[in-house]
Amino acid sequence: MANSFSKIRSTFFGGVLVVSFLVVITVGTLIAVVCRIEGFSGLTWNEWTAIRFTFFQSFVSAAISVLLAIPVSRAFFRQDFIGRNILITLLGAPFILPVIVAILGLILVFGSKGILSQLMGFSAFSIYGVHGVILAHVFFNLPLATRLLLQGWNSISSEQFRLGQSLSFSPLNFFMHLELPMLCRVVPGVFLIIFLICTTSFAVALTLGGGPKATTVELAIYQAFRFDFNLSRVAILSIIQLLMCGLIAVLSIWIAFPAHYEGGLDRVRPIATTGKILDFIFIACAAIFLILPLAMILIRGSGSLFLLPQSVMFSALRSILVSLVATGLATVMTLYLASLIVYYSKAFEIFGYLPIAASPLVLGTGLYIIFYNFIDPGKIALPSAIVINAIMCIPFSLRIITPAFKDLENSFGRLADSLNLIGWSRFRWLIWPRLKGPIGFSAGLSAALSMGDLGVIVLFSNPNHSTLPMEIYRLMTAYRMDDAFGAALLLLVLSISLFWIFDKGGRKNAIT
Amino acid sequence: MKILLSIFFALVTVSVACAKPTLTVYAPDYFTSEWGPGPKIKQEFEKICDCDLLYISGDLMPRLMIEGKRTKADVVIGLNTDVTFKARKLGIFEAHKQDTSSLSIPIKWNDKVFLPFDWSHTAFIYDNTKLKNPPQSFDELLNSKDDIKIIIQDPRTSISGLALVLWVKSIYGSKSEEAFTKLASKVLTVTKGWSESYGMFTQGEADMVLSYTTSPAYHIIAENDKSKSAAIFSEGHYFFTELAAMTNSSKEPELAKEFMSFILSETFQKMIPTGNWSFPSNLERDKLPDEFINLPMPQKVLFYTEEDAQKYRDIVIQEWLTAFQK
Numbered sequence: 152m153a154n155s156f157s158k159i160r161s162t163f164f165g166g167v168l169v170v171s172f173l174v175v176i177t178v179g180t181l182i183a184v185v186c187r188i189e190g191f192s193g194l195t196w197n198e199w200t201a202i203r204f205t206f207f208q209s210f211v212s213a214a215i216s217v218l219l220a221i222p223v224s225r226a227f228f229r230q231d232f233i234g235r236n237i238l239i240t241l242l243g244a245p246f247i248l249p250v251i252v253a254i255l256g257l258i259l260v261f262g263s264k265g266i267l268s269q270l271m272g273f274s275a276f277s278i279y280g281v282h283g284v285i286l287a288h289v290f291f292n293l294p295l296a297t298r299l300l301l302q303g304w305n306s307i308s309s310e311q312f313r314l315g316q317s318l319s320f321s322p323l324n325f326f327m328h329l330e331l332p333m334l335c336r337v338v339p340g341v342f343l344i345i346f347l348i349c350t351t352s353f354a355v356a357l358t359l360g361g362g363p364k365a366t367t368v369e370l371a372i373y374q375a376f377r378f379d380f381n382l383s384r385v386a387i388l389s390i391i392q393l394l395m396c397g398l399i400a401v402l403s404i405w406i407a408f409p410a411h412y413e414g415g416l417d418r419v420r421p422i423a424t425t426g427k428i429l430d431f432i433f434i435a436c437a438a439i440f441l442i443l444p445l446a447m448i449l450i451r452g453s454g455s456l457f458l459l460p461q462s463v464m465f466s467a468l469r470s471i472l473v474s475l476v477a478t479g480l481a482t483v484m485t486l487y488l489a490s491l492i493v494y495y496s497k498a499f500e501i502f503g504y505l506p507i508a509a510s511p512l513v514l515g516t517g518l519y520i521i522f523y524n525f526i527d528p529g530k531i532a533l534p535s536a537i538v539i540n541a542i543m544c545i546p547f548s549l550r551i552i553t554p555a556f557k558d559l560e561n562s563f564g565r566l567a568d569s570l571n572l573i574g575w576s577r578f579r580w581l582i583w584p585r586l587k588g589p590i591g592f593s594a595g596l597s598a599a600l601s602m603g604d605l606g607v608i609v610l611f612s613n614p615n616h617s618t619l620p621m622e623i624y625r626l627m628t629a630y631r632m633d634d635a636f637g638a639a640l641l642l643l644v645l646s647i648s649l650f651w652i653f654d655k656g657g658r659k660n661a662i663t
Numbered sequence: 664m665k666i667l668l669s670i671f672f673a674l675v676t677v678s679v680a681c682a683k684p685t686l687t688v689y690a691p692d693y694f695t696s697e698w699g700p701g702p703k704i705k706q707e708f709e710k711i712c713d714c715d716l717l718y719i720s721g722d723l724m725p726r727l728m729i730e731g732k733r734t735k736a737d738v739v740i741g742l743n744t745d746v747t748f749k750a751r752k753l754g755i756f757e758a759h760k761q762d763t764s765s766l767s768i769p770i771k772w773n774d775k776v777f778l779p780f781d782w783s784h785t786a787f788i789y790d791n792t793k794l795k796n797p798p799q800s801f802d803e804l805l806n807s808k809d810d811i812k813i814i815i816q817d818p819r820t821s822i823s824g825l826a827l828v829l830w831v832k833s834i835y836g837s838k839s840e841e842a843f844t845k846l847a848s849k850v851l852t853v854t855k856g857w858s859e860s861y862g863m864f865t866q867g868e869a870d871m872v873l874s875y876t877t878s879p880a881y882h883i884i885a886e887n888d889k890s891k892s893a894a895i896f897s898e899g900h901y902f903f904t905e906l907a908a909m910t911n912s913s914k915e916p917e918l919a920k921e922f923m924s925f926i927l928s929e930t931f932q933k934m935i936p937t938g939n940w941s942f943p944s945n946l947e948r949d950k951l952p953d954e955f956i957n958l959p960m961p962q963k964v965l966f967y968t969e970e971d972a973q974k975y976r977d978i979v980i981q982e983w984l985t986a987f988q989k
Contacts, residue, residue, distance in 0.1 A: 523730060
């Protein structure tokens with residue numbers, strides 16, 4: 152776009168700033184680690200197995216999550232019923248649970264003594280194995296995929312459906328002309344992000360995989376870091392992980408079809424009349440699968456929720472603070488990056504995915520190596536948690552905001568240009584009102600994610616500045632399982648509330 | 664944005680200025696948490712030292728390896744013998760100069776650098792209301808026809824998991840790989856750390872969990888629950904001790920030394936049983952809480968010196984991996 156430079160000069164510099172920040176934090180920390188290496192050696196057989204397994208389980212988990220999310224999100228799009236919005240919010244919860252809590256919740260349902268085997272009475276079924284890993288990853292990611300695809304369905308304007316109806320489209324016609332192009336555009340990106348999330352999982356993979364057969368690259372990195380303290384292995388493995396993710400990222404961005412929809416007048420979409428029963432079956436199955444483990448945590452934790460020690464409450468406040476600041480930071484950075492992608496080149500999207508491809512451990516170690524000489528790491532525990540959480544949220548926010556941003560520029564960009572609507576006023580009068588929904592959703596997701604994350608705090612922990620997820624681990628290591636479940640429930644409630652507030656705030660008076 | 668930045672910098676610049684000397688102690692996260700022994704130890708030590716004790720918590724070994732001789736620690740607490748080989752090679756530690764001839768631990772202790780402050784053994788914990796006939800030996804467990812399911816920790820990521828594989832090695836020697844193969848068929852799953860395992864066990868997911876001989880004491884004392892017991896094996900149990908050491912780069916060497924002797928004092932030692940749920944390293948048996956005195960204990964203690972532990976760990980982890988990947 153020739154005239155785009157004058158349109159958003161400030162966003163260009165902001166965007167470049169964000170990109171360089173992301174590169175410094177992800178690649179820079181890796182370089183900091185590489186600088187401490189004493190020697191290189193080839194990959195061992197165990198590491199090859201880990202690479203193969205990581206690729207396999209991520210691919211299958213992402214594929215299944217996306218395939219299941221298509222009918223579920225379509226059902227949510229087509230049907231309206233009481234409690235629909237609450238259900239959509241609740242379905243987001245598995246994604247934001249701290250790993251240890253999610254594992255216990257899943258086991259209370261699917262484990263060898265879980266309610267499923269008690270109800271069905273087949274004790275021969277075992278969750279542990281590759282299928283367990285995939286089950287868990289689908290549990291985490293199906294909701295995210297559903298929400299992202301739902302956004303895709305919503306991007307098809309109701310006028311197009313009405314046009315289809317007036318042309319007597321059959322359901323197949325609707326699918327081929329309206330829905331399939333949308334899926335072709337959205338699915339590769341959703342697949343990519345879930346693939347990336349699955350590659351960096353390791354506690355879930357190990358526990359539900361039943362042992363070392365389910366070793367992922369991230370576990371190998373953790374082992375090399377914590378047990379062998381072999382930084383060259385840490386570096387090699389994280390470079391491999393980056394390459395693997397990079398390959399998939401390039402592939403999926405390249406495959407994604409540039410479908411374009413004409414903007415509509417934001418009329419209410421027509422409610423589908425055909426296939427109602429099938430739609431509700433999909434919604435019910437997804438709801439049961441996703442909500443049962445949460446319900447088990449609710450039952451298990453509600454007894455001690457109100458007896459939690461004061462310090463847990465303080466750590467909850469601290470978590471909320473971390474989460475809010477991180478959310479603000481993530482949203483601003485995402486908007487800059489997204490405008491870079493929309494106005495300049497979609498190649499910038501790659502930078503947005505760097506944070507999930509980078510191992511959190513390498514990130515933390517790199518930062519530690521860079522900073523410990525200058526400042527006591529305990530003192531920057533919270534700020535570094537904020538920054539890293541914010542960065543970790545960018546890939547998700549980007550996935551949510553960019554497609555909507557593109558649509559809006561396609562539909563209204565030329566009009567805005569002709570009105571010379573540039574800079575802040577373009578944001579205030581065009582972008583903000585029409586992007587409120589996606590921004591609210593992405594902010595909600597960021598807030599919830601930052602509540603639950605603790606990956607980075609390992610090296611930067613400060614005994615007096617603990618966050619809620621840290622307290623859960625501490626309660627567990629002190630044998631206090633009941634309190635731990637109570638704290639987990641508190642975390643769950645807080646995360647969902649934050650998510651709900653932002654998401655709802657975004658939809659209130661929103662145009663889309 | 665401005666507000667965000669100011670919050671950020673406000674958080675960064677929170678610093679404490681005080682006149683008293685500060686003793687910096689690196690400790691694991693569980694140790695310094697409200698529910699660990701750390702806070703009380705700090706309180707008691709500050710009563711006698713006229714100083715401030717500052718804990719820095721987190722992963723000890725990676726931190727020490729990164730910092731090397733530039734470490735800011737005066738004292739490091741919470742290492743164990745399976746990792747001290749590497750720690751010692753860093754050359755950052757100073758002799759503790761404490762008398763270790765009459766420690767209340769089941770092995771002789773001659774180490775001049777690392778000082779034990781607590782101990783226990785690795786053991787499998789079971790629910791005695793559900794498992795009526797627990798195995799009496801490791802052999803019996805491996806060869807039992809019963810469908811016993813165990814949860815263990817991964818030796819590649821967890822210190823207790825590493826202790827398990829060394830335990831097996833110390834019993835079975837050259838036949839350890841065969842033992843791992845048998846063990847693999849009993850293992851329900853392997854977790855990253857102790858918390859996940861123990862959490863799953865208390866949810867009733869498995870019959871036994873890899874933990875410590877002192878674990879039942881928590882349930883008895885804190886929960887008045889006598890249903891958790893440690894299965895005592897006739898071959899003996901692997902000795903597990905946690906250690907402290909002072910650094911040679913310390914700017915407060917006198918304070919550090921004072922803290923090392925405080926570790927062996929009765930005040931400190933009495934806080935260990937119910938603070939850390941393990942045996943103190945320097946306390947007469949009759950001064951222990953009754954629940955600890957009455958815990959079933961193994962007759963025999965197995966132990967690898969740090970050199971042996973270092974020599975075997977890679978081999979035995981590989982054996983474990985091979986057996987568990989079959």
